[in-house]
Amino acid sequence: xxxxxxxxxxxxxxxxxxxxxxxxxxxxxxxxxxxxxxxxxxxxxxxxxxxxxxxxxxxxxxxxxxxxxxxxxxxxxxxxxxxxxxxxxxxxxxxxxxxxxxxxxxxxxxxxxxxxxxxxxxxxxxxxxxxxxxxxxxxxxxxxxxxxxxxxxxxxxxxxxxxxxxxxxxxxxxxxxxxxxxxxxxxxxxxxxxxxxxxxxxxxxxxxxxxxxxxxxxxxxxxxxxxxxxxxxxxxxxxxxxxxxxxxxxxxxxxxxxxxxxxxxxxxxxxxxxxxxxxxxxxxxxxxxxxxxxxxxxxxxxxxxxxxxxxxxxxxxxxxxxxxxxxxxxxxxxxxxxxxxxxxxxxxxxxxxxxxxxxxxxxxxxxxxxxxxxxxxxxxxxxxxxxxxxxxxxxxxxxxx
Amino acid sequence: xxxxxxxxxxxxxxxxxxxxxxxxxxxxxxxxxxxxxxxxxxxxxxxxxxxxxxxxxxxxxxxxxxxxxxxxxxxxxxxxxxxxxxxxxxxxxxxxxxxxxxxxxxxxxxxxxxxxxxxxxxxxxxxxx
Numbered sequence: 001x002x003x004x005x006x007x008x009x010x011x012x013x014x015x016x017x018x019x020x021x022x023x024x025x026x027x028x029x030x031x032x033x034x035x036x037x038x039x040x041x042x043x044x045x046x047x048x049x050x051x052x053x054x055x056x057x058x059x060x061x062x063x064x065x066x067x068x069x070x071x072x073x074x075x076x077x078x079x080x081x082x083x084x085x086x087x088x089x090x091x092x093x094x095x096x097x098x099x100x101x102x103x104x105x106x107x108x109x110x111x112x113x114x115x116x117x118x119x120x121x122x123x124x125x126x127x128x129x130x131x132x133x134x135x136x137x138x139x140x141x142x143x144x145x146x147x148x149x150x151x152x153x154x155x156x157x158x159x160x161x162x163x164x165x166x167x168x169x170x171x172x173x174x175x176x177x178x179x180x181x182x183x184x185x186x187x188x189x190x191x192x193x194x195x196x197x198x199x200x201x202x203x204x205x206x207x208x209x210x211x212x213x214x215x216x217x218x219x220x221x222x223x224x225x226x227x228x229x230x231x232x233x234x235x236x237x238x239x240x241x242x243x244x245x246x247x248x249x250x251x252x253x254x255x256x257x258x259x260x261x262x263x264x265x266x267x268x269x270x271x272x273x274x275x276x277x278x279x280x281x282x283x284x285x286x287x288x289x290x291x292x293x294x295x296x297x298x299x300x301x302x303x304x305x306x307x308x309x310x311x312x313x314x315x316x317x318x319x320x321x322x323x324x325x326x327x328x329x330x331x332x333x334x335x336x337x338x339x340x341x342x343x344x345x346x347x348x349x350x351x352x353x354x355x356x357x358x359x360x361x362x363x364x365x366x367x368x369x370x371x372x373x374x375x376x377x378x379x380x381x382x383x384x385x386x387x388x389x390x391x392x393x394x395x396x397x398x399x400x401x
Numbered sequence: 402x403x404x405x406x407x408x409x410x411x412x413x414x415x416x417x418x419x420x421x422x423x424x425x426x427x428x429x430x431x432x433x434x435x436x437x438x439x440x441x442x443x444x445x446x447x448x449x450x451x452x453x454x455x456x457x458x459x460x461x462x463x464x465x466x467x468x469x470x471x472x473x474x475x476x477x478x479x480x481x482x483x484x485x486x487x488x489x490x491x492x493x494x495x496x497x498x499x500x501x502x503x504x505x506x507x508x509x510x511x512x513x514x515x516x517x518x519x520x521x522x523x524x525x526x527x528x529x530x
Contacts, residue, residue, distance in 0.1 A: 019457055019460060019492065022449070022450065022457045022493075025455065085490070085495045086467075088462060088464060088490035088492070088497065089492055089493070089494060089495045322453075351494065351495070352494060353493070353494075355454050355455070357454065357455065358454065
């Protein structure tokens with residue numbers, strides 16, 4: 001059995017490498033290996049090795065479920081929708097789904113092909129766990145996943161980082177998770193899945209923000225979609241659900257954060273919003289500012305307009321929109337202070353992933369701006385060490401100048 | 402190795418039998434990787450580089466165009482897969498190109514780089530400028 005698995009893994013390696021040859025070419029022609037590239041959002045498929053979480057689960061009934069069968073559909077709210085357009089999009093072996101895998105050596109080869117130096121990994125099906133009606137399930141899985149990621153991924157390659165999963169339906173358990181895992185090597189912050197219905201402005205959550213601020217750890221909100229949720233149920237194509245759903249959930253969480261004055265209460269806490277592109281940000285800023293000017297009495301904690309707080313948040317770039325006129329995108333970047341606040345993300349291996357060239361090729365960015373977005377902003381945000389090859393490249397460039 | 406003919410280089414990329422119907426053969430023509438497709442017996446040659454993010458478009462499937470014909474009064478007659486019109490779909494992101502023109506099916510201004518391709522005595526050649 002293990003021999004068969006090894007043969008399959010090798011086949012996967014070979015074909016994936018073949019499919020990524022084009023990514024290597026795109027990196028080489030742009031010289032993308034001369035400076036640091038940080039991918040702040042890519043994904044492992046934790047459910048491939050779901051049974052491996054069993055030893056890390058401390059809830060007795062849930063542990064038994066994982067030891068006995070670990071069927072993802074039994075413990076995670078499913079996310080319907082064909083991501084791969086009836087088989088048109090695939091990875092590696094013919095028609096392998098884009099949901100991904102959990103093979104660390106292959107994952108590192110994929111990152112290498114794209115010239116990515118550091119990568120912050122996130123789960124995939126667990127992005128919908130926040131809708132699970134059993135709070136205990138979210139807590140148990142979050143704790144198990146966090147330990148598993150630290151021991152099986154971060155500990156095996158120091159280029160990998162992670163913002164660990166907070167079981168946000170239980171604020172006290174979330175706080176305990178920060179205390180338990182916040183100092184682990186490779187942990188660069190904590191993450192809340194945006195698809196959930198929690199009053200993150202409730203006083204029970206304040207100790208979480210205070211603790212993260214004190215520890216200097218960013219708090220990220222990673223969006224996703226759940227088609228069978230709220231207004232999205234009215235849409236009949238995944239195209240529509242994807243276009244609206246990903247920004248929608250980030251909009252809701254961000255709006256509660258800003259309007260309830262959390263950046264005033266925790267001014268040093270750094271907020272990051274993942275995977276909704278960039279066009280939604282100025283839309284929300286304009287809408288909130290306009291409403292705030294008429295209804296400032298409903299948000300008395302605010303000392304500035306909502307958009308001013310939003311310009312201090314961080315946002316991942318993927319999937320960056322493809323406008324017909326690039327000067328429209330340039331305006332968006334200007335409105336959101338893109339050169340300092342945007343963080344490149346690949347979202348690899350998902351169906352709408354972005355190569356670093358999507359940022360590098362934007363003609364309106366300064367050289368420093370594109371390097372900031374591709375890596376420097378994240379290096380500073382997460383406190384990542386310089387890599388020797390980039391120091392050598394910088395020294396060589398300085399010597400020849 | 403190609404043969405220089407005027408301003409182009411002619412590459413022999415295989416035989417007509419090697420290219421399956423609705424399939425592709427990938428061939429290196431100098432610096433360019435070219436996908437040679439055969440659809441309804443006709444040959445097409447495109448660079449294996451998607452206009453979107455440079456993906457391996459020629460590694461994708463040749464698919465029948467999805468269409469949604471309308472009946473009288475704007476009524477949808479449902480989704481059908483064409484037996485006449487075929488596209489290449491890039492496996493990276495699904496950007497889909499008309500096999501006959503190399504144009505993106507949703508924006509005809511976006512095109513794959515194409516090459517003249519022809520058969521002579523069973524051998525298939527592409528010209529790369």
